[in-house]
Amino acid sequence: MSVLEAVAEAGATRARGWAAPVLAAVSGALPLLVFPAPGWWWFGYVCLVPLMLVLRTASSARRALLLGWLGGIGFLVGVMSWLIPTLSVAILVLAALLGLLWAPWGWLVWRLLHGTPDGGRAAAALVLVPSGWLLIETVRSWQYLGGPWGLLGASQYAQHFALRLASVGGVWADSLLLVAVNTALVVLVAAWGRCAVAWGALLAMAACVGSVLLWAPGPRATGRGVSVGVVQPGVIATPEARAAREELLTRQLLAAHPDIVLWGESSLSYDLTARRRLAGQLAALSRQAGADLMVGVDAERPGSSGGIYKSSVVVGPDGPTGQVYDKIRLVPFGEYIPLRPALGWIADLSKAAGVDRRRGTAQVVMTLPTRDAGPLRVGPLICFESAFPDMSRALAERGAQLLLVQSATSSYQDTWAPAQHASLAALRAAETGRPVVQATLTGVSTAYDATGRRIGAPLGTDRSDTAVYTVPLASGRTLYDRWGNWLPAASVALVLLWGLGWAGVNLRNRRH
Structure with a gap:
C-alpha cells in the first residue's frame, strides 16, 4: 500500500469514527417533528428507526453506550429546543446530564439487535427495547429532572385510537406502541424482511389497538353541561395594563352568561389579601357576570412565611371565597x-x-356554583402541572368533575411550546375521563371533552380575546384512572428482571 493510500484509508477510518456519533445525535433529534407545531404524528412510528440502526451497528458495548448518550442529547435538545432562548448554552449542559439515561438503552438496542437477530433476540427486543424506553420516560418524569415534557406518546394527542389507549394505560401506552412499532421495523430491516416474529408482533399490536377501541370502558355523558368563559389578554407589557385588559375582556363575556370565568396563570401580580380595592373590583365583576372568577396570582404573600407563590384563587360576588390552590x-x-x-x-x-x-403542599378540589348544573367540583392545575398524568388522575380520584388549567407561556411565544402545552390537555382528559379547559395569558387556550376530543376553536398566540366553551360533563372511571401507572411499573420490572438474568448468566460463564 502506498503512502497516499495509507493516508486515505486512515482518513476514511477517522471519518467513519466521527460519522456514527454525528448520526446518533442528529437522528436522536428527529422526534421533534412528531410534536406540535410540525405535528407529523404519523412520523412517530418510524422516527426512532434511524437512531436504532446507528446503535445496532456499534463496534462494541462501550461504543453503543456512547452513541446512546449522544442520541439522548439529540432527542432532548430537539424536543426541548423551545427552551434555548431561556437557557442559552446551558441547555447543552442539561441535555448532556439527562442524556445519560439513554446510554443503557443504546447498549440494550445494540445487545439485542446487532448483526442479524434470530427469533429469540427479535422477540426479546420487541419486549425489552420499548420497555427500556418507557423506563427512561419514567425516570425523567420526576419533577426534579425536568418532568414529563416531550413523552413520545404525547405526540398522538389528536388521534382517536391513541386517546383510547391513553384511557387504558395513560400516555405511556402510546409511547410503548410507538417504540414497539419502530423496533419491529428495525428487526425487519436487519433481517431483510424475513422475520416472522416481527410480522407477528405488528399484527398483535394492531389487534390490541382494535380490542381497546371496541371494549375499553369510556366516560359516560351525564347530560349536564357547564359553560366556561376563558379570558386571554395577550402579550401586555405591565401587570397593571394586563389586569385592566382582563377586566375589559371579562365584561365582554357578560352576555354569554358563563358558569365560570377562567383567567390564566399569573394573571394578577398582586396578593388579593393585600390589595383590598382590587379584590373589591373583582367581586363586583363576579356579581355582574353572575359567575365565580378563577384568577391566577403570582405575588409575594404577606405574613410570617412570606415568599412568592403561584396560586389559583376563586373570587365570588362577595370577594375571595377562601378557595386557594398553590402550585406544587x-x-x-x-x-x-x-x-x-x-x-x-x-x-x-x-x-x-x-x-x-x-x-404548595397539597392538591385541592374546589366547589364552584353554576347556573343550572348545581355545585361543580373542579380540579385546578397550574401550567407545567398539566404535563403530569398522576396529578390529573389524583384530582379525578378526589371527585373533580372538570379540570381547569391556568397557564402562561409568554416567554416562549414564538416557539413550539404553546402548541405542545395545549396538546397535553387532550391526553389528561382521555386518561381521566374528565373534560379539561385551559386558559393562558397569551395562547393557546383550548378545551377538550372527557374523551380528549377538542371542543370549539382554540385561541391562538396571535389573539387577545375571549372564548366560551360549553363542556359536557361525564361520569365513570377509565382503566387508567383505576389502575394508575401500571405500564411503567411493568416495564421497569421487565427490564430489571432481564438485567438480573443477563448479569447472572455472565457471572456464571466467567466462573466456568
Missing part, C-alpha cells in the same frame, strides 16, 4: 433553580429564575 410542581429553571448554590450561575447566562418560587 414548579418549572425547573423557569420558576426555581435546582441546587441554586451550585447551579445559580445559569441565571447569569440565561433567563432562568432570579428568585425561587415557593411550593
Whole structure:
C-alpha cells in the first residue's frame, strides 16, 4: 500500500469514527417533528428507526453506550429546543446530564439487535427495547429532572385510537406502541424482511389497538353541561395594563352568561389579601357576570412565611371565597433553580429564575356554583402541572368533575411550546375521563371533552380575546384512572428482571 493510500484509508477510518456519533445525535433529534407545531404524528412510528440502526451497528458495548448518550442529547435538545432562548448554552449542559439515561438503552438496542437477530433476540427486543424506553420516560418524569415534557406518546394527542389507549394505560401506552412499532421495523430491516416474529408482533399490536377501541370502558355523558368563559389578554407589557385588559375582556363575556370565568396563570401580580380595592373590583365583576372568577396570582404573600407563590384563587360576588390552590410542581429553571448554590450561575447566562418560587403542599378540589348544573367540583392545575398524568388522575380520584388549567407561556411565544402545552390537555382528559379547559395569558387556550376530543376553536398566540366553551360533563372511571401507572411499573420490572438474568448468566460463564 502506498503512502497516499495509507493516508486515505486512515482518513476514511477517522471519518467513519466521527460519522456514527454525528448520526446518533442528529437522528436522536428527529422526534421533534412528531410534536406540535410540525405535528407529523404519523412520523412517530418510524422516527426512532434511524437512531436504532446507528446503535445496532456499534463496534462494541462501550461504543453503543456512547452513541446512546449522544442520541439522548439529540432527542432532548430537539424536543426541548423551545427552551434555548431561556437557557442559552446551558441547555447543552442539561441535555448532556439527562442524556445519560439513554446510554443503557443504546447498549440494550445494540445487545439485542446487532448483526442479524434470530427469533429469540427479535422477540426479546420487541419486549425489552420499548420497555427500556418507557423506563427512561419514567425516570425523567420526576419533577426534579425536568418532568414529563416531550413523552413520545404525547405526540398522538389528536388521534382517536391513541386517546383510547391513553384511557387504558395513560400516555405511556402510546409511547410503548410507538417504540414497539419502530423496533419491529428495525428487526425487519436487519433481517431483510424475513422475520416472522416481527410480522407477528405488528399484527398483535394492531389487534390490541382494535380490542381497546371496541371494549375499553369510556366516560359516560351525564347530560349536564357547564359553560366556561376563558379570558386571554395577550402579550401586555405591565401587570397593571394586563389586569385592566382582563377586566375589559371579562365584561365582554357578560352576555354569554358563563358558569365560570377562567383567567390564566399569573394573571394578577398582586396578593388579593393585600390589595383590598382590587379584590373589591373583582367581586363586583363576579356579581355582574353572575359567575365565580378563577384568577391566577403570582405575588409575594404577606405574613410570617412570606415568599412568592403561584396560586389559583376563586373570587365570588362577595370577594375571595377562601378557595386557594398553590402550585406544587414548579418549572425547573423557569420558576426555581435546582441546587441554586451550585447551579445559580445559569441565571447569569440565561433567563432562568432570579428568585425561587415557593411550593404548595397539597392538591385541592374546589366547589364552584353554576347556573343550572348545581355545585361543580373542579380540579385546578397550574401550567407545567398539566404535563403530569398522576396529578390529573389524583384530582379525578378526589371527585373533580372538570379540570381547569391556568397557564402562561409568554416567554416562549414564538416557539413550539404553546402548541405542545395545549396538546397535553387532550391526553389528561382521555386518561381521566374528565373534560379539561385551559386558559393562558397569551395562547393557546383550548378545551377538550372527557374523551380528549377538542371542543370549539382554540385561541391562538396571535389573539387577545375571549372564548366560551360549553363542556359536557361525564361520569365513570377509565382503566387508567383505576389502575394508575401500571405500564411503567411493568416495564421497569421487565427490564430489571432481564438485567438480573443477563448479569447472572455472565457471572456464571466467567466462573466456568
